[in-house]
Amino acid sequence: MRELTAVLWPSFVMAVVGELLFFTVIDPAELYFLGSQVEVGPLATYSIGFLLFWALAAASSAFTCFLLRTAADINGDFHARR
Secondary structure, three states: OHHHHHHHHHHHHHHHHHHHHHHHHOOHHHOEEOOEEOOOOHHHHHHHHHHHHHHHHHHHHHHHHHHOOOHHHHHHHHHHHO
16 A cells, blocks of 8 residues: 555646646647547546546656565565475
């Protein structure tokens, strides 16, 4: 549970920052996706954007947690079974 909190909380904060910075510059009514204009309302655009920013930041935080594992953490179960 601690690892999950360590991933989700900072990624939530960064999603808020990313959302604020992105939509300060970009108007949701002027967004295009794959060559066609996005046809959802502004609230849905903000919500989808926030979830995408959160997912990206969570993936980054989870990858950092993955890279911080030591060899003992990775091989601990293997040696315990022997």
